[in-house]
Amino acid sequence: MVKIAHVCTSSLSHKILVDKLALLKKRNYDIHLISSEEGYNEKLMQNYDFKLRFIYMNRQIHIIDDVISIFRMTKLFRKEKYHIVHTHTAKAGIIGRIAGRLAGVPVVIHTSHGLPFYEGQSKKKYHTYRFLEKVGALFCDAIASQNKEDIEKIKKYAPRKPVYYEGNGVDLRRLDEENKNISDEQIKILKSRLGISNDKKVILVGARFEPVKDHFFLLEGIKHLKEYQNESDFICLLAGDGPLKEQIQQKIEDYHLSNEVKMIGFQTDIYAYIKMADLIVLTSEKEGVPRIIMEAMAFSKPIVATDVLGTRELVVHGETGLLVKYKNVESLASSIHVLLNDEGKRKEFGNNGRRRIEENFTEEIVVERIVKMYQELLQVE
Template sequence: MTKHASPLRIALVCNTAWAIYTYRRGLLRMLTARGAQVTVIAPRDRTFEPLEAMGCRCVELPVASKGTDPRQDLKTLMALYREYRATRPHLVFHYTIKPNIYGSVAAKLAGVPSIAVTTGLGYTFIQKSRAAQIAKRLYRFAFRFPREVWFLNQDDHRAFVDEKLLAHPDRARLLHGEGVDLDDFAFVPLPAREDFVFILIGRLLWDKGVAEYVDAARSLKARYPHARFQLLGPVGVDNPSAISRTDVEAWTRENVVEYLGEAHDVRPLIAAADCVVLPSYREGVPRTLMEASAMGRPIVATDVPGCREVVEHGVTGLLCEVKSASSLASQLERMLTLSPAERAAMAQRGREKVAREFDEKQVVERYKGTIHAITGISL
């Protein structure tokens, strides 16, 4: 970092500390190594400890992910405003819907520059509910304030332009996914064995296409007894689309899927699988698919924004129709019946695509350039 009166102060705000720790570790490592003071502002979870061990300061944030109670949201806004007034960060990055909206307003009120990173549009653009309409109005208001608004894919950017949610369309930037550490997620050859293992990794939400995955598993298991269908990720999370533990227990009792719980490190489970599945309704650019491709796992995903950024149909994986268990089942069957050589070629092409387009190093460089442009401080 160039000489400056005080160290560079950067804040990252998200609805889970886990997401900051999991998806932006390369950025955090670069910032702390260059002497920046990094503050992570999020609801407290088990990742506060490893974040603090990396040299970050962690601040607990009240956020109600579910619902639109104005009192709860005002509490979020005021907590951020007080934090920004007290610590005067040089730049704040906001991630996920509530930090994007209330954080952008709080930063404006506190006179602090901010960037909004839309990590995926989620229920706001999937559902036609009253809450979704309110969210769009709030986006329209709040997104007047950030210096830049980053989108992870073209479709999300287009959706905001079409709905006229950007007061300053010239401030929109495309960040091609948040990148993956190619050394951490090294290529592993596909396993040679009798069983064929599919795995769906992510928070267990209906919006992730879990119901379609279970239905497809049910229809395929009768014909392909060697096929196994795994689910990995937190259940009953704080999200309007959350799946309950009761549902998951019913599926495991029925022997349709194996529930693996949560994992601190997904790599052994990706390595043990033959194919990674994500039948999501909409994504930013899904980290699990980048990680799976980096490790040389063919993918079956839905032909929706975010997924089609990572998966090239017939090249690195297969795409199916959204919200269609039968379309998903036919693509899973196609994957099952490919020859080992065809799957291995797919795996190799997936690794090459991720190395070409989603290397985390490129993303970190992008952050560095932006921080310098806005703060005048070089890293």
């Protein structure tokens, strides 16, 4: 049996990996999941049977911490004698790849869930992160990308490495089961608990409170939408947590949006909120391929999102939702306004989105690509 270590920086990333890893396990791979313990969700992991290993990794660049993490991970890799080390997320991608090489692991792979360097960053950050990705590429056999646009960028900084398109997907069978188990009565109770009257349309934004998700752009749009709608017949729920939480709350107050925007915290189970929502919005500066949008489309929900890397690979403008130019407040507000006031269009976009997920973005499709990649790379060895 092929023994594989999947490595991510923190346990917060388990949610984006576990469904595909469960399918890989069914394909007779021995899966170990390695991360720092930060954000570990015991309730989530009760549904999965993986061997977990916790090794601290500092999210920030910290030479001493990083060297210690590399040492500990190298020791673990040597002990477990993995056939493949497969890394995810930026910091784990550096530490895991270096440790994999030092431990003599036969195949080391890194998946980019959206490159950490992108246009719009400061020059210092852009060149630092690009340099680190070039270094990481020296310590692996192949690189995979969750979106197609990043592939050419990866080939430029790692010209001697094979680059695969991995894509991203959701477990439709599980999501359909979740959907079926959420009753109308549960939605009614949830709305009551949140103080949402039945005549209000619900906008859901599920995103970590960090700069790249740009909740401040979102709030500017909502402020403008409030004037656009001419009446507050909607509420926008912000699901998430992160370092910008207090600043976002302050901006809500500054814009006098306390009646229109409600922060509901990080939700372990987001599906009832997705089902309750009339519209899903995401205003990121860039994405890999956004899971919240895939899950929403699986629930047949229409989307308004920024026309940026990763998201535009998933959302088809005028077919599954509306894409708006990043930082165009007027376009964001008017697009939300259009869909809030057109139930037929919301239903049409939602149905089209569901079909797009079925045809292009399921975990089964992604796992087939991963298995093929593993087979090709192991044959080289």
